[in-house]
Amino acid sequence: MGAANSFIKGLVCSKCKKTYREDEENHLCTCGAPLLVEYDLKQAAKKVTRETFSGRPASLWRYRELLPVKDEDNIVTLGEGFTPLLPLRKAGERLGLSNLYIKDEGVIPTGTFKARGAAVGISKAKELGVRTIAMPTNGNAGAAWSLYSARAGIRAVIVMPEGAPEITRNECLAAGADIYLVKGLISDCGKIVGRSLAKNGWYDASTLKEPYRIEGKKTMGLEIAEQFNWELPDVILYPTGGGVGIIGICKALRELQEIGLIGEKLPRLVAVQAEGCAPIVKAFEAGKRESEFFPDSKTVAFGINVPKALGDFLVLDAIFETDGRAIGVSDEEILSGWRELVSTEGVYPCPEGAALYAAVKKLKKDGWILPQEKVVMLNTGTGLKYPNVFSGEFPYLNLEAVL
């Protein structure tokens, strides 16, 4: 056993502030709200400096003081994190921005940022002695949790809508997960998982019903701070479905402030949604702190097709507290943004990532983003996982005519 030097203290309800232990299984608060991990940041402030992290291997585990795993032996890793932060000079020039960046979560095991949540979530599940996890999923999260479960020797029960992408279904299957397809929506899958948990003694790994996934996603915020040499950007854009990424980034920055590694100014956080599924945008525009179910949602960006997120109020808090905003883009804007971004810069984002580029265009145009501001688009995965979204006609060469 090697101590990971985590400063974890316990869990606290994100609404009523009731506290829970972290060394036993906990999911939602009795009031129904998600639990968040608390650290002893006063102690951390005394021990943790920027140099604590800088010499360590380039994975998210370099931040282990601010992660929930206590024993290093429980860390389940496929080498995730410290993804590239790339300047986009040509695309920036095209948009009139001199400091545009993309953080590319396609360069990570399983090909999406879901790997971060799965790595930390499964590691903590291992530390808690969990034997079987269960979750509903639209695809990428299920794939990531299945693969990390395989590595940990934990059984995974995955329930997916039959419409979930085949590429992610195959990952679950290859990982040896118990996978079930449902002729219904992810909300139906969630109900099935919910009813099966107690009967079977499974560990609920559903979004925000499992408190440690946020901690994994948080590391995106820690990395952005360190990769910019602790000088935060002015704006961070994030494609927002369940919203765990934006909640995690905001939590990370708050924690860095409390231990004194960054100053007071926070980036404006922007939640980007598809117009076909924009509950957060609707709430933001109405000045509300909670969203309403968005009926008949539909978008090519499958990963952000979440009509009502459990943590919507946390997303809206993060937006309002940082003077950020929520913005919607159309599927047409997503697809044309994708083409423009790939052919200009050689990055290969998922549609959710391309939505950010479309959003930056709009926000620059209406003056909300200024020309010199440092802007980061958080691309959540590789376009390789969406083989059917983008394709085209190819010219054939007539061999006889050419040779």
Next chain:
Amino acid sequence: MGAANSFIKGLVCSKCKKTYREDEENHLCTCGAPLLVEYDLKQAAKKVTRETFSGRPASLWRYRELLPVKDEDNIVTLGEGFTPLLPLRKAGERLGLSNLYIKDEGVIPTGTFKARGAAVGISKAKELGVRTIAMPTNGNAGAAWSLYSARAGIRAVIVMPEGAPEITRNECLAAGADIYLVKGLISDCGKIVGRSLAKNGWYDASTLKEPYRIEGKKTMGLEIAEQFNWELPDVILYPTGGGVGIIGICKALRELQEIGLIGEKLPRLVAVQAEGCAPIVKAFEAGKRESEFFPDSKTVAFGINVPKALGDFLVLDAIFETDGRAIGVSDEEILSGWRELVSTEGVYPCPEGAALYAAVKKLKKDGWILPQEKVVMLNTGTGLKYPNVFSGEFPYLNLEAVL
């Protein structure tokens, strides 16, 4: 302009040892053999230590003294390199090996190790003032060169067999490459490119007709050395089609020896091929230093379906000089190896990578690999790029019955 501190000296023929300049365009030697990059290793030995690299960002550019780009401003990067080197404890145990590792080149831009060759090749092309590159490809290389070309602002002409995977064709198209499909084999595509070069003034980026791709792939060897704290493994297995990877790794280790960063002992290099396309295995078993064209080749591992490689003699040199070997595995062994590896360890290799696992099994069984030896499998890409190779039946849940 920032000097990259490269120790590049020039180019030398791999057969007749004739030398060429590196500050002008050069492809094959007049004798027809590939050119290799030479460095001033005596000077490098005086200046380069292990610490030169250790504090730098985790990308292949940390080794810039041993790379061909002279001006930092010419570096075209998507954040490639320093991929995870993961212990496989459970799979090792199953096979009776206590030190089995996988280096996972799936965690890299474009999803395959081809990104390394493209990053270094395109950077050097930019340094040489190239405006248009052209190449035949079976898929992954074309995708990588297209995307890095887009980032560099260089035009890419890509000629592919119509049987090349759709997922890679789409990458080329999205990158804005001029892509042509041919009703024929990669050898037909090569002929078309060859005839078009002079007429159009294009830069030939074909495998081994372009001397800098090897330098990019070489960094896999440099990383293995550094990631093992300069204590080399006993065996490195590599899926071998064109063979540039194994040639590059061998070149890297020789260079590290010459500048004194590693000792005399080299790992035994193993070229793994599919039984359906095994020209190197056939040559190795006959004790020959060159291979013969392997007719009617066929394998699920599309990336190593290369019936006759231009650099075959360099691959066989690397094998014989390190007391390594070549070994073939069947498609059935590849597929069952894949399933076993994914479900045991959570890694998600391409079929070429899975072939290594099948090979390790055989080599351990027949005693060529010993139980305590440190063994590295170099997985060349993510399984996500092969959505049709592995799939299965999924059980459906009857919603009415469950809820």
